Amino acid sequence: MTETKDGVLCIDGVKVTDIVEKYGTPCYIMSENTVRENCRKYKNATQKHYGKNALPLYASKAFSCVEIYKTVSSEGFGADVVSGGELYTALKAGFDPKKIYFHGNAKTDDEIKYALESGVGRIVADNAEELCKIDRIAKSLNVTAEISLRIKPGVEAHTHNFVKTGQIDSKFGFALENGEAFTAAKTVSEMKNVRLAGVHCHIGSQIFDSDPFVLAAKRMLGFIAKIKNELSVEIKELNLGGGFGIRYVEGDNPIPYDDYMKTIAQTVKSESEALGIAVPFILVEPGRSIVAEAGITAYKVIAVKTIENIRTYVSVDGGMTDNPRYALYGSKYEACIANKADLPRDFKATVAGRCCESGDLIGENMMIQRPEAGDILTVFSTGAYNYSMASNYNRVPRPPVIMISNGEPRVIVKRETYEDIVKNDII
Numbered sequence: 259m260t261e262t263k264d265g266v267l268c269i270d271g272v273k274v275t276d277i278v279e280k281y282g283t284p285c286y287i288m289s290e291n292t293v294r295e296n297c298r299k300y301k302n303a304t305q306k307h308y309g310k311n312a313l314p315l316y317a318s319k320a321f322s323c324v325e326i327y328k329t330v331s332s333e334g335f336g337a338d339v340v341s342g343g344e345l346y347t348a349l350k351a352g353f354d355p356k357k358i359y360f361h362g363n364a365k366t367d368d369e370i371k372y373a374l375e376s377g378v379g380r381i382v383a384d385n386a387e388e389l390c391k392i393d394r395i396a397k398s399l400n401v402t403a404e405i406s407l408r409i410k411p412g413v414e415a416h417t418h419n420f421v422k423t424g425q426i427d428s429k430f431g432f433a434l435e436n437g438e439a440f441t442a443a444k445t446v447s448e449m450k451n452v453r454l455a456g457v458h459c460h461i462g463s464q465i466f467d468s469d470p471f472v473l474a475a476k477r478m479l480g481f482i483a484k485i486k487n488e489l490s491v492e493i494k495e496l497n498l499g500g501g502f503g504i505r506y507v508e509g510d511n512p513i514p515y516d517d518y519m520k521t522i523a524q525t526v527k528s529e530s531e532a533l534g535i536a537v538p539f540i541l542v543e544p545g546r547s548i549v550a551e552a553g554i555t556a557y558k559v560i561a562v563k564t565i566e567n568i569r570t571y572v573s574v575d576g577g578m579t580d581n582p583r584y585a586l587y588g589s590k591y592e593a594c595i596a597n598k599a600d601l602p603r604d605f606k607a608t609v610a611g612r613c614c615e616s617g618d619l620i621g622e623n624m625m626i627q628r629p630e631a632g633d634i635l636t637v638f639s640t641g642a643y644n645y646s647m648a649s650n651y652n653r654v655p656r657p658p659v660i661m662i663s664n665g666e667p668r669v670i671v672k673r674e675t676y677e678d679i680v681k682n683d684i685i
């Protein structure tokens with residue numbers, strides 16, 4: 259995806275310096291080819307290991323805009339949405355509602371109504387109140403809601419505390435070990451306007467190890483068998499969530515998707531047989547691993563401030579408003595100076611954003627080329643959870659997203675203007 263030409267960093271053959279000259283800084287730059295390649299890796303792996311009996315969904319909270327829904331839809335993906343806003347965006351893109359899975363731990367009545375009226379494929383129900391709400395709203399609309407239950411399988415994934423979701427102490431879903439999940443399934447089996455189509459789990463994010471996924475799959479299959487035996491309800495669909503790690507910095511070593519799929523598929527098949535249940539239809543929900551490495555962010559270096567014997571701050575024209583991940587999780591990134599891409603990265607810099615917060619950093623002690631004001635600093639692997647988490651703090655307009663499609667840059671999300679900043683203010 260990236261290479262160096264005439265001493266300049268290129269993405270899909272286009273010089274980053276040319277892109278920023280045309281579109282300004284800061285800007286997000288994405289490679290459409292890389293997004294598509296990532297989709298195909300999942301598509302091929304699911305096909306190879308489950309045949310037609312599987313569908314990958316794009317977890318769109320990682321990066322949500324009209325164009326990305328179009329892209330993943332054309333690759334045969336479904337989508338996972340977690341809010342009315344994401345659903346609206348997907349529908350605007352012409353996404354097939356039947357392939358949309360509606361998630362969330364605090365869905366409002368309006369969102370449930372919107373999802374049912376739009377004909378989404380599944381609502382992934384999170385709590386007991388929500389089950390009653392879905393039944394009531396579905397009844398008022400005279401439809402049957404096809405739902406999946408969000409289950410906490412009680413699996414510890416080795417990742418950041420804020421992105422762990424599979425353990426009992428989590429705000430998401432019904433717990434297996436205390437019988438909550440079973441009670442929920444029983445409740446649904448007695449409801450008139452809700453049908454239990456599937457079960458879902460998602461154990462966390464940025465996970466490199468396949469063991470927690472295997473364990474989660476086993477627990478979920480055990481649960482499907484229990485429901486079959488005790489409630490005579492056959493659950494046909496098992497959604498194993500997302501969370502596959504990507505490479506942010508050296509030392510992050512993601513497992514090839516195919517290896518992961520192979521391991522899980524073996525478990526799913528052998529475990530189903532042992533439990534005497536049919537192999538369920540499998541869904542996976544990659545978000546980060548579809549878009550993260552497909553994106554970079556380009557900033558302009560505004561100032562270089564060396565504090566003797568302490569550190570050098572390199573201040574750029576963006577920061578936590580376009581990438582809050584350091585502030586949120588202490589995330590690490592790699593960076594380089596696009597216009598000095600041939601030179602060695604031998605300068606230790608703390609890259610700081612422009613916001614009035616000392617914690618507004620892109621990263622501490624990042625190795626980059628020797629920086630000076632006016633340089634174009636690029637940060638790698640920013641395609642996920644950057645634009646989608648961006649804010650207008652300090653009334654900073656959000657950057658545009660430039661997509662490179664077959665060597666041609668085009669704007670897929672416009673840069674916000676000062677007008678946009680005040681558009682909801684009553685003047």
Ligand SMILES: *Cc1c(COP(=O)(O)O)cnc(C)c1O
Pocket residue numbers: 317319320338361460462463464499500501502543544545546547
């Ligand atoms: C966030 C999330 C995902 C995607 O996680 P990634 O780490 O981005 O792959 C998938 N499913 C659910 C329910 C999620 O909340």
